[in-house]
Amino acid sequence: MSCLNTCYNKVKSRIQSWANNREFVPQTLRKLVFGNLITITIAEAAAYRIIIQDVRTGNLPHYMPYLLLTLFAMLEAIAAPIVGWLGYRNRRRMLLGWSWGLFFICFTLFFIPSPTQLDESELCSSTKNTIIKYTGVSAVTAVRLSIVLFTATCFLLTRVATWSHYLAYTDEYAPERSSVHVGILVISRIIPGIFGFKMLTVVLEKSIIINAVILTMPLIVQNVQMHFAIPSSSPEVGGVAKASPSLDDRDFFTSLRRVLFNFIAMSQMVALGLMAAAFFGFSYHEAALVHTRYNIVPGTETVTHFPEFFRYIPAILGVVYVGVKHSVPILPEFDFFRGVKHIIKMTVIAFVMYIVVVSVPSCSKGQLAGLDGTYQTPICSSSCGCVPSWNAFSPVCVVDTMTTFASPCEAGCTTLEDQHGISVYTNCSCAATSGRAVAGACGDHECQPAYQLHLTLYSIIVAVSALAFQTQIMMILKSVDPRDKSIAIGMMWAMIATVAYVFGNSIFYAITSKACHWFTWKKCQLYNEHFPYMVGFTCASFVFISLLVNLASLGYLKTKFKCDSRNAVN
Numbered sequence: 271m272s273c274l275n276t277c278y279n280k281v282k283s284r285i286q287s288w289a290n291n292r293e294f295v296p297q298t299l300r301k302l303v304f305g306n307l308i309t310i311t312i313a314e315a316a317a318y319r320i321i322i323q324d325v326r327t328g329n330l331p332h333y334m335p336y337l338l339l340t341l342f343a344m345l346e347a348i349a350a351p352i353v354g355w356l357g358y359r360n361r362r363r364m365l366l367g368w369s370w371g372l373f374f375i376c377f378t379l380f381f382i383p384s385p386t387q388l389d390e391s392e393l394c395s396s397t398k399n400t401i402i403k404y405t406g407v408s409a410v411t412a413v414r415l416s417i418v419l420f421t422a423t424c425f426l427l428t429r430v431a432t433w434s435h436y437l438a439y440t441d442e443y444a445p446e447r448s449s450v451h452v453g454i455l456v457i458s459r460i461i462p463g464i465f466g467f468k469m470l471t472v473v474l475e476k477s478i479i480i481n482a483v484i485l486t487m488p489l490i491v492q493n494v495q496m497h498f499a500i501p502s503s504s505p506e507v508g509g510v511a512k513a514s515p516s517l518d519d520r521d522f523f524t525s526l527r528r529v530l531f532n533f534i535a536m537s538q539m540v541a542l543g544l545m546a547a548a549f550f551g552f553s554y555h556e557a558a559l560v561h562t563r564y565n566i567v568p569g570t571e572t573v574t575h576f577p578e579f580f581r582y583i584p585a586i587l588g589v590v591y592v593g594v595k596h597s598v599p600i601l602p603e604f605d606f607f608r609g610v611k612h613i614i615k616m617t618v619i620a621f622v623m624y625i626v627v628v629s630v631p632s633c634s635k636g637q638l639a640g641l642d643g644t645y646q647t648p649i650c651s652s653s654c655g656c657v658p659s660w661n662a663f664s665p666v667c668v669v670d671t672m673t674t675f676a677s678p679c680e681a682g683c684t685t686l687e688d689q690h691g692i693s694v695y696t697n698c699s700c701a702a703t704s705g706r707a708v709a710g711a712c713g714d715h716e717c718q719p720a721y722q723l724h725l726t727l728y729s730i731i732v733a734v735s736a737l738a739f740q741t742q743i744m745m746i747l748k749s750v751d752p753r754d755k756s757i758a759i760g761m762m763w764a765m766i767a768t769v770a771y772v773f774g775n776s777i778f779y780a781i782t783s784k785a786c787h788w789f790t791w792k793k794c795q796l797y798n799e800h801f802p803y804m805v806g807f808t809c810a811s812f813v814f815i816s817l818l819v820n821l822a823s824l825g826y827l828k829t830k831f832k833c834d835s836r837n838a839v840n
Contacts, residue, residue, distance in 0.1 A: 284584030311622035332792030354434035354760020543769030565711035628806030645788035651682035782801035
């Protein structure tokens with residue numbers, strides 16, 4: 271009995287120590303917030319994919335993704351500063367509240383009705399495929415759209431609140447590793463954004479329930495741990511009690527005015543927004559660039575993306591290295607001169623890479639049958655009555671003539687066989703001799719080295735963009751009044767939304783509208799040869815303007831340093 275009492279007292283004491291713990295361990299909270307932000311990034315990608323599902327089946331108009339992306343960016347531009355400011359008196363409550371809110375928001379995904387299923391065939395079978403036209407929003411689509419709009423709004427607000435209050439909290443009580451914390455948050459946005467968008471194609475097509483389970487289950491454990499990771503009173507770091515920041519003069523408009531009149535913070539927000547516009551525009555259209563330059567369709571299988579993931583490890587390691595380099599004990603405090611010079615270096619590299627990635631020689635991909643100015647179905651497959659699908663560009667190669675056709679149907683193929691592990695289309699009317707075609711463009715083998723070079727250059731763009739974002743956010747965080755850190759991060763997200771997703775997205779939308787070579791099923795399936803240059807040089811233009819803004823920041827810092835030195839002497 272005494273043994274049981276001893277065990278009970280130990281367990282009770284342990285639980286009480288968790289509940290009354292005042293020791294703040296930044297690494298523990300960083301790990302939990304990192305997990306939550308990955309969930310948010312993947313959830314936002316899932317919401318976009320669900321919209322695409324309904325556009326693909328004709329239940330929503332083709333312009334809906336662009337319209338919603340712009341509207342949500344406008345909402346973020348308005349709401350982000352307010353969300354960043356709210357709750358500054360109790361950041362622990364805000365972090366826990368938004369984290370549990372995230373769990374319940376993700377849980378609503380279980381109630382999304384299944385999408386309309388299309389019975390599509392890539393083969394020459396005119397009786398199987400039907401022409402899909404938008405005729406209005408059905409009741410099921412209205413329910414799906416309502417849930418997605420609600421969850422997407424909540425994900426947006428949760429992301430802004432988590433970034434704002436986490437960075438403000440850690441920089442108030444444990445500023446020694448702020449650069450590392452910022453870098454980890456940048457990675458949580460970039461890498462899951464790239465892979466989540468690609469890999470969710472397969473997951474969502476199978477079941478939205480699987481996606482909901484993936485999102486919700488880890489949140490339970492993370493949120494319980496977070497409850498004990500954030501002290502309920504003024505925290506201690508390394509056994510040293512930390513004083514809470516002043517609550518004087520912290521009303522919304524006072525804080526907003528202080529940030530707006532902070533040249534370094536505002537200039538870095540603009541520069542960051544321009545870099546984000548370039549990065550988002552290029553990443554969003556990267557698959558279309560690959561189609562145009564190499565006639566290659568990147569795989570959507572999960573296994574395809576695991577080797578690609580290793581290309582972005584240098585970005586992760588680089589962010590961690592720079593985070594440590596700008597932290598104690600290497601640097602006692604953040605160096606603004608070193609920071610802005612680092613940003614300028616990364617911006618110059620990004621500027622060069624955006625030009626090089628679309629300017630390096632492509633490959634001899636050959637002629638696409640039917641593509642002469644605008645696309646027309648080849649005569650040899652005209653009897654198939656090929657119905658446009660969402661992804662109509664799925665090239666096959668007729669080996670007899672080494673001619674690439676846009677799809678098996680466009681090549682007049684009626685059957686698909688597996689021959690020694692190779693998918694071979696047979697009975698193809700456009701292959702008069704053998705009647706066979708193989709998946710992929712005829713120039714696939716020759717274009718693979720050029721495509722791999724493209725991926726390498728793109729990984730460099732990802733790395734230097736992440737390193738620039740990390741230091742730009744640190745410049746914002748360290749340059750503002752300590753009372754305004756969270757609202758400054760909220761304003762940063764507002765600037766990114768405005769520059770990248772309202773203005774930038776509109777510019778890229780105009781480019782895609784003008785550069786289309788083959789437009790079918792309310793979607794551009796293939797762009798003309800000028801499209802990669804238009805995208806690449808537009809991104810380079812955004813980065814160049816960002817470079818000018820950073821040079822202005824450097825000039826301001828030098829002038830301020832001279833004035834401060836002169837005043838100190840006098």
